[in-house]
Amino acid sequence: MSEADNSTPAAGAFKPKKSVALSGVTAGNTALCTVGKTGNDLHYRGYDILDIASTCEFEEIAYLLVHEKLPTQAELTAYKTRLKALRGLPANVKAALEWIPAAAHPMDVMRTGVSVLGTVLPEKDDHNLPGARDIADKLMASLGSMLLYWYHYSHNGKRIEVETDDDSIGGHFLHLLHGVEPSKSWVEAMHTSLNL
Structure with a gap:
């Protein structure tokens, strides 16, 4: 670091202030996660994110959030098989994604894809727990498909197949994203990113 980088700000220069307006204010109550309970920490259903972020696959954390416990190996295998079967996109969703311009923000793309998916595969009115879990699973499984179908179509004019054998x-x-099977280290890095 140079001395110039270490210097104090000039008189009258902007100094950002830490906002404390919402310190200690509960934003909502949930069993899913706690943030900052004992400082700068994050817990998912009681598990410290630092203990699980790089040691668990994303599907393990998803199972924890949706089913309220970490899965056994048999449950994880079955869950991954279930999610793999839900990756496909209905033709109407693909058609809607093709209308979204390349300059769109990815979050807007996914929001729109989810809205169209909800009209093609409507939810039941009762919102029971198994139904809510089914919705969560379909969204987790298909959001990547939506985003990358849109990306390849809007940027390259390519209609890609969104179902792969990846587990x-x-x-x-x-x-x-890349059109080839990823390396194990890339997948592990992606799991850590998704977990956080």
């Missing part, structure tokens, strides 16, 4: 959401995303 994880992270691997599936990277495979669709």
Whole structure:
């Protein structure tokens, strides 16, 4: 670091202030996660994110959030198989994604894709727990497909196949992004990113 980088700000220069207006204010109550309970920490259903972010696959964390516990190996295998089967996109969703311009923000693309998916595969009115879990699973499985279908179509004019043999959401995303099966280290990095 140079001395210039270490210097104090000039008189009258802008100094950002830490906002404390919402310190200690509860934004909502949830069993899913706690933020800042004992400082700068994050917990998912009681598990410290630092303990699980780089050691768990994304599907394990997704299972924890949706089913309220970490899965056994058999449950994880079955869950990954279930999510893999839900990656596809209905033709109407693909058609809607093709209308979104390349300059659109990815969050807007996913919001629009989810809205169209909700009209093509409507939810039941009762919102029971199994139904809510089904919705969460479909969204987790298909959001990457939506985003990358739009990306390849809007940027390259290519209609890609969104179903792959990758056994994880992270691997599936990277495979669709690059068009080739990703390395194990890339998939592990993607899991950590998704977990955080």
